[in-house]
Amino acid sequence: MANDARTNVSKDLSQERQKRMIAEHFSKLARAPDEGRACAYTFVPGNLTELLNSFDVLPVLPEINALQSGMRGKSRDYIGLAEKLGHSEDVCTYVKCDLGMLKSGNIGPTGERLPDPNLLLLSYTGCFTFLKWFEILGQEYDCPVVMLHVPYQGDGKITNSMRKYVVDQLRNKVIPQLEEISGQPYDEDRLKEMLARSAQAEDDLVYVLESAKNKPSPIDAYFGGVYYIGPIFTAFRGTQDAVEYYRELRAEVEERVKLGKGPITPEGEMEEEKYRVVVEGPPNWTSFRQFWKMFSDEGAVVVASSYTKVGGVYDDGFRHDPSRPLESLADYCMGCYTNLNLPSRVDMLVRYVEDYQADGFLINSVKSCNSFSAGQLMILREVENRTGRPGGFVESDLVDPRYFSASNIKNRLESYFQMIDQKRERGRKSGQGD
Amino acid sequence: MEERMSTSASCLEGHAALVAEAEALWKDYSLTSVREWKKESGGIAIGYMPVYVPRELLWAQNALPVGILGGGDDLEIIRGDAYYQSYICHIPRSTIELGLNGSLDCLDGVLFPATCDVIRNLSGMWKMQFPDKLVRYLDVPQDFDPAMGGAFYRHELQEITESLPGIGGRSYDEDALRTAIQVYNESRQAVADLYDLRRREPWKIPTHELYVLLRAGMVLPPEEHTTMLRAYETAVSDDESRRPMDQARVLITGSFCEQPPLGLIKTLERAGCYIVDDDFVQVHRWIVGDIPVDGDPLGNLVTAYLENSIESPIRYIDDGVKGQGLVERVEHYGAEGVLFCAPSFCDPALLDQPMAVKAVEDAGIPWTAFKYSENSGQFQVIREQAGTFADSIKLWSGE
Numbered sequence: 001m002a003n004d005a006r007t008n009v010s011k012d013l014s015q016e017r018q019k020r021m022i023a024e025h026f027s028k029l030a031r032a033p034d035e036g037r038a039c040a041y042t043f044v045p046g047n048l049t050e051l052l053n054s055f056d057v058l059p060v061l062p063e064i065n066a067l068q069s070g071m072r073g074k075s076r077d078y079i080g081l082a083e084k085l086g087h088s089e090d091v092c093t094y095v096k097c098d099l100g101m102l103k104s105g106n107i108g109p110t111g112e113r114l115p116d117p118n119l120l121l122l123s124y125t126g127c128f129t130f131l132k133w134f135e136i137l138g139q140e141y142d143c144p145v146v147m148l149h150v151p152y153q154g155d156g157k158i159t160n161s162m163r164k165y166v167v168d169q170l171r172n173k174v175i176p177q178l179e180e181i182s183g184q185p186y187d188e189d190r191l192k193e194m195l196a197r198s199a200q201a202e203d204d205l206v207y208v209l210e211s212a213k214n215k216p217s218p219i220d221a222y223f224g225g226v227y228y229i230g231p232i233f234t235a236f237r238g239t240q241d242a243v244e245y246y247r248e249l250r251a252e253v254e255e256r257v258k259l260g261k262g263p264i265t266p267e268g269e270m271e272e273e274k275y276r277v278v279v280e281g282p283p284n285w286t287s288f289r290q291f292w293k294m295f296s297d298e299g300a301v302v303v304a305s306s307y308t309k310v311g312g313v314y315d316d317g318f319r320h321d322p323s324r325p326l327e328s329l330a331d332y333c334m335g336c337y338t339n340l341n342l343p344s345r346v347d348m349l350v351r352y353v354e355d356y357q358a359d360g361f362l363i364n365s366v367k368s369c370n371s372f373s374a375g376q377l378m379i380l381r382e383v384e385n386r387t388g389r390p391g392g393f394v395e396s397d398l399v400d401p402r403y404f405s406a407s408n409i410k411n412r413l414e415s416y417f418q419m420i421d422q423k424r425e426r427g428r429k430s431g432q433g434d
Numbered sequence: 435m436e437e438r439m440s441t442s443a444s445c446l447e448g449h450a451a452l453v454a455e456a457e458a459l460w461k462d463y464s465l466t467s468v469r470e471w472k473k474e475s476g477g478i479a480i481g482y483m484p485v486y487v488p489r490e491l492l493w494a495q496n497a498l499p500v501g502i503l504g505g506g507d508d509l510e511i512i513r514g515d516a517y518y519q520s521y522i523c524h525i526p527r528s529t530i531e532l533g534l535n536g537s538l539d540c541l542d543g544v545l546f547p548a549t550c551d552v553i554r555n556l557s558g559m560w561k562m563q564f565p566d567k568l569v570r571y572l573d574v575p576q577d578f579d580p581a582m583g584g585a586f587y588r589h590e591l592q593e594i595t596e597s598l599p600g601i602g603g604r605s606y607d608e609d610a611l612r613t614a615i616q617v618y619n620e621s622r623q624a625v626a627d628l629y630d631l632r633r634r635e636p637w638k639i640p641t642h643e644l645y646v647l648l649r650a651g652m653v654l655p656p657e658e659h660t661t662m663l664r665a666y667e668t669a670v671s672d673d674e675s676r677r678p679m680d681q682a683r684v685l686i687t688g689s690f691c692e693q694p695p696l697g698l699i700k701t702l703e704r705a706g707c708y709i710v711d712d713d714f715v716q717v718h719r720w721i722v723g724d725i726p727v728d729g730d731p732l733g734n735l736v737t738a739y740l741e742n743s744i745e746s747p748i749r750y751i752d753d754g755v756k757g758q759g760l761v762e763r764v765e766h767y768g769a770e771g772v773l774f775c776a777p778s779f780c781d782p783a784l785l786d787q788p789m790a791v792k793a794v795e796d797a798g799i800p801w802t803a804f805k806y807s808e809n810s811g812q813f814q815v816i817r818e819q820a821g822t823f824a825d826s827i828k829l830w831s832g833e
Contacts, residue, residue, distance in 0.1 A: 090781075091785050131750055139789060152548070155570075342559055370550070373519060374555040
């Protein structure tokens with residue numbers, strides 16, 4: 001999800017590949033209007049990348065543009081501009097950042113102008129704001145909007161009715177619209193080939209994420225994890241590039257496991273893993289490196305995170321399945337993390353704390369995102385109660401730097417790690433007493 | 435209802451007695467009337483959050499639909515704030531408070547419609563907090579094709595009908611649903627008639643009275659509520675003492691979920707506004723017109739949702755023009771200006787607002803905007819703002 005924050009560290013092959021893939025993608029986007037190639041704006045959760053690629057339609061992901069703006073220090077001005085235009089200070093800063101960027105020339109992270117969309121593919125998955133976001137963009141662009149309503153897993157399961165609803169919309173609305181903007185007929189065989197490649201990459205991604213069960217963990221599954229999910233959550237799922245990227249990444253991680261190495265951090269390789277934590281919620285992007293360093297300076301490694309499941313949950317066994325292409329896409333959409341109900345989210349987090357032998361559970365609650373944040377205090381209590389591990393809570397925002405208070409967050413984190421120490425000490429003493 | 439009125443409002447007469455009775459019903463957060471109804475009828479009670487659920491479906495299975503619209507400005511939040519961060523709206527924290535303090539324990543279940551992410555997530559919290567109750571997230575379709583969104587929605591409704599007998603409701607019966615649809619058609623008509631009378635003669639129906647009457651409909655059986663509304667309509671129509679005043683006609687929008695405190699509505703009226711249309715307690719007006727009683731009643735509920743729902747920030751507009759419905763309402767109700775009146779941190783209302791503002795600006799309609807919380811207690815700033823707005827309309831609307 002991020003491509004330029006890990007500076008001052010030597011880059012692995014996979015990182016170099018990812019950087020190249022992203023640069024090529026934005027270059028294609030910049031050339032798209034001249035080459036007559038269609039592009040569709042769409043969202044990360046419930047993205048239909050294979051389907052778009054099967055029509056040679058290029059995806060543009062406004063959330064990614066917003067977080068890139070946050071990392072590049074541009075979001076403050078973009079948000080300010082949107083608020084001047086009448087958008088409330090109370091609402092999602094991704095939306096305002098994206099709108100501010102659009103009003104400022106729509107210059108993407110590589111410095112090239114992003115093309116106007118030929119289609120706004122409103123995959124309404126796990127986030128109410130998406131609906132409003134594309135209604136707003138719909139007023140800015142002269143292009144069709146196609147709504148894919150993805151039902152929420154209110155009862156913690158996917159029913160046949162829900163699946164049929166999504167498949168019907170794919171077949172009767174989304175695909176005809178893609179045929180129209182691309183001028184190409186739907187090619188299910190091509191889609192199946194892509195889905196097979198998706199599953200290959202997903203296998204390797206799951207290996208990488210689950211490598212954090214090792215001690216020490218060879219990866220940071222939150223701050224490092226956002227790089228690992230980048231290709232598969234965005235424009236590359238189903239491509240050969242993504243297959244190669246995850247194959248390389250897996251090999252690199254396997255090597256780290258073999259050597260007993262800890263994760264790479266902003267300051268280089270972590271020498272000693274002192275704390276293993278599970279994190280819920282998106283990261284802050286405007287002070288991403290500083291935030292990460294607050295963990296790594298303390299020897300804290302995030303061994304599992306919910307944010308790395310926001311564009312797809314694969315460690316529960318789900319894989320894109322070429323034998324049932326549209327049904328599989330539907331199940332993918334409905335299975336994204338924020339489309340799960342709160343009991344399911346709690347179950348997943350409890351499982352992470354236990355399976356990854358975490359010392360505790362931490363929430364970064366972002367002001368912008370009610371989909372994540374509403375209910376997190378209850379999640380905190382539930383996970384604490386069920387695991388017996390201490391929970392921590394910090395607050396920030398996605399891309400609004402006004403809501404990142406470094407000293408407050410650092411104080412809270414330090415107190416939290418002290419709490420883990422005290423709990424360990426108590427455990428050690430009671431163990432001696434036994 | 436008549437018996438309750440005769441005792442609790444014995445000192446008042448006519449519309450004042452009805453309003454007092456309605457207010458007593460609304461403000462009884464422990465839901466005494468619902469408990470009594472359950473005891474007398476042997477039925478069950480199902481709560482629902484804003485904005486819309488098809489109440490007909492519940493009523494047909496002897497389940498009293500009970501609207502949960504938060505705790506307003508009366509409820510002291512003791513534990514609810516511990517469930518929510520400061521940047522989340524107020525209604526879920528007061529709702530949790532009501533759940534935790536036992537006020538809602540007479541409810542056999544609660545429906546959480548697809549209004550926003552906060553109410554959606556509250557459904558999961560409710561499941562964890564009250565595991566013995568029926569809790570359902572009602573995913574209303576954002577696709578309005580009968581073969582797709584319609585089929586999905588029908589299945590959602592069928593699942594509700596199937597879940598009720600297990601907690602004491604009657605089995606689904608088509609004729610019972612037809613009867614319930616008719617009952618709610620009459621309810622909708624009674625509400626529509628009051629809104630129409632207020633449109634024609636806003637001095638006859640102060641909104642702070644109408645609002646209270648609508649709130650009573652959150653707990654009363656529908657027939658009783660309709661009787662109350664009709665009695666009020668007759669009483670105010672006959673009241674010659676209510677005379678026109680020199681007020682500006684305004685439309686309020688944005689208050690469809692978390693409700694404004696009554697004091698805010700009174701403040702706007704005292705500031706010189708006749709509220710001639712609003713989106714308060716919107717479940718009463720979500721479906722426009724009657725739902726057919728003949729034929730397939732479940733199908734009729736589905737079709738009504740797909741084709742006859744109002745324009746709302748929580749409903750995707752696929753081929754319409756954003757804000758057009760608002761502009762049409764302004765014209766229909768003869769409003770001279772729009773008050774964008776949304777709860778703080780309300781994503782649907784606040785994300786929608788710039789688009790709606792553009793539509794009213796393009797139509798040359800004056801507007802102003804402010805935010806509230808259901809427990810707001812200070813209205814001086816809003817009073818000045820609304821008063822200035824009303825004055826500007828009165829002074830310069832003809833220019």
